Amino acid sequence: MWTADDYRHMADALRLAELGLYSTTPNPRVGCVVVNDGIVVGTGWHRRAGAAHAEVLALREAGARARNATVYVTLEPCSHFGRTPPCADALIAAGVKRVVAAMQDPNPCVAGQGLARLQAAGLDVSWGLLEEQSTRLNIGFIQRMQRGRPWLRIKTASSLDGKIALANGESKWITGEAARRDVHRWRARSCAIMTGIGTILADNPQLTVRDIETSRHPLRIIVDTRLQTPADARIVQIPGVIIAHAYGDSERQQQLTEAGAELLQVPAREGRVDLVALMTILGQRGINEILTEAGAGLNTGLIEAGLADEWLMYLAPNLLGVAALGLFKLAAPETMAQKRELNIVDVRHIGPDLRITAHFSRNNL
Secondary structure, X not given: OOOHHHHHHHHHHHHHHHOOOOOOOOOOOOEEEEEEOOEEEEEEEOOOOOOOOHHHHHHHHHHHHXXXXXXXXXXXXXXXXXXXXXXXXXXXXXXXXXXXXXXXXXXXXXXXXXXXXXXXXXXXXXXXXXXXHXXXXXXXXXXXXXXXXXXXXXXXXXXXXXXXXXXOOOOOOOOOHHHHHHHHHHHHHOOEEEEEHHHHHHHOOOOOOOOOOOOOOOEEEEEOOOOOOOOOOHHHHOOOEEEEEOOOOHHHHHHHHHHXXXXXXXXXXXXXXXXXXXXXXXXXXXXXXXXEOOOHHHHHHXXXXXXXXXXXXXXXXXXXXXXXXXXXXXXXXXXXXXXXXXXXXXXEEEOOEEEEEEEEHHHOO
């Protein structure tokens, strides 16, 4: 169905889409290549919400050479008026002959309508070329469109025997500098970084992006059922903090609000913030991807609630012993048939450490 040139041009479009890895939220990352008589005449990639879409930028560069051209785009061209006009209409007006999309748009406002509009206008339309790669690039956007909540990655850094800190709480540093830099790349691509009140009280982190050049910094979310976050905590001193809570007196609310935090009251479930409700609210706010950097308590709650989609596991070549603190507090299954299954999708060295990426089986997209 597709030629070697089709694969090559779509791969180029995907590389363009990756340029928006840190900046397009809540929109998807999209790249576009316009080819006429075997020559690339226009390229474009979506930079940020409200800016021109990839197709429009590529057509603008191609100009009159777009007529009778083939367009390779990593996501179905939109068919609705949002912050910008429909890209499907722009392609038709430009007189392109053929459109190849990596995948259909999961947004219910589009969902095949863009491709149908192109077909109705007489264009040669196909989709599915390098679909898996496009899906991985926009896994959070797809999840939000299909399930109404963000894609949630749990990040852990542990010894080979699965320990995250000594019994006294000391945890710096289990992994090496290269692994810590790698974490900042994952922070930068996330819409939000989430942690629990235990981590705030124990480590007083900032959870900011450092050493990575980015025009957009993720939100930082604290799951703090009873509003125990100190108003002078380092994380609160930097704009862009949301504290998700279920309880808290008016004095604490005023202190944290005056310090610059946004307070988000969430229903309680068994005396704690209802994590399912929280993820639904965050999805409604356009958050595509969340990176959780927390302790065993919050991580366990997310897994048990069925909200953990991906696990970034950094393993250092050291051992901390039986008394050290473990990764999770999961209840033990009664039989091996009840064990939690994961699919390992990537294993690689990051400096002296290993990074294993796994998906929780039920949540694969």
